[in-house]
Amino acid sequence: MFITRTRITLAAFAAGALLFAAACGDDSDSTSGMDHGTTSSTAATATSATRTDFDDADVTFLQMMYPHHAQAVDMAKMVPGHTQNPQLIALAAEVEKAQAPEMEQISALLQSFGKPAPTAGSGHEGHRMPGMMSAEQMLALEAASGAEFDRMWLEMMIEHHAGAIDMAKTELAEGVNPDAQALARAVIAAQEAEIATMRTMLGQS
Template identity: 65%
Template sequence: MFITPARIKAVAIAGAAAAALFTAGCSNDKDGTMPGMNHSASSSAASPSAAPAARTDFNDADVTFLQQMYPHHAQAVEMAKLVPSRSQNPRLLALATAVEQAQTPEMQQITTLLQSFGKPAPAAAGHGGHAMPGMMSGEQMSALQAATGAEFDRQWLTLMIEHHTGAIDMAKTELAGGVNAESKALATNVIADQQKEIDTMRGMLAQS
């Protein structure tokens, strides 16, 4: 077959165009990227975020207060739970409910604060010993559990006044030595709330 000069020229032009396209493609891919893709942006998005800095706005007094107040609250809640099955006094039933509803959320607040300080969550088991002011001994708790009626009411009020007084003493120590704003706010609430309940319980004892 006879190939004309014009056909030879067309084939040459097509070959040159293909070579140019190939060269451009290699140039775009030489840095490991493909057209339309931004690898630097995706790499940045995939990098892990920096860990939050550890808190430094607390001292040993704050930690001690929180670690001791948690089991202290736990015992008060345990005492409150005894009331419905042992007393028929409406005022005592209402007071026990108030104690439980106030101190259970504060226990969660204490746990959250300690974890934010990098400290382990407190444990209520065994109430952390009996070194804290106002904590009931095992014998006192057993006697309270065995009582019913008016005798239970009297024991409960007497013991809870002592328990609340101890909590207030601990809160005052925190206000004097702590530096963390949240811990000190909790201590302030403990003093205000539990002093009101002490006044109520003293009045109830006087009328019994």
């Protein structure tokens, strides 16, 4: 009788141990499944965050326009320290006011395309962007003052704006992204108007 009871007790203990191991195995599998699900969900979210409604022309336009705008902003910032011409000071402030926010827009668009954020020195190696001033031209402008500075700045900014307009027209002809194309239209409208103003100012000087 004692042996029988012992066997029953041992059998019950073994059955309990098996049930405990099975339960632990179920919890592990369940947790593992949840981890995989979370990883897959995160990957899907990251993938869906990248836009696909763009082409190479859109990327080229944005990558080139960012440093192009950066140089225009640099030129605009020179004005207060080199001239007392109130009309030129006001125009330079407008250039900076328009183009600095567009640089932020360009950066955000490129990141939404899955492209690296641009820098003021970035662009396409091997060819010069339309309207960009050389380092020598920028140094010459920095060294000028008064009426000479006014004339140089206006002539250089007209050329700079014309280059931006050319790039914007290429974007409208070859790009597909609606946001990049809206930016291109804004560049054309604003900079054509500023070119007209600058030509008038040159005629008055």
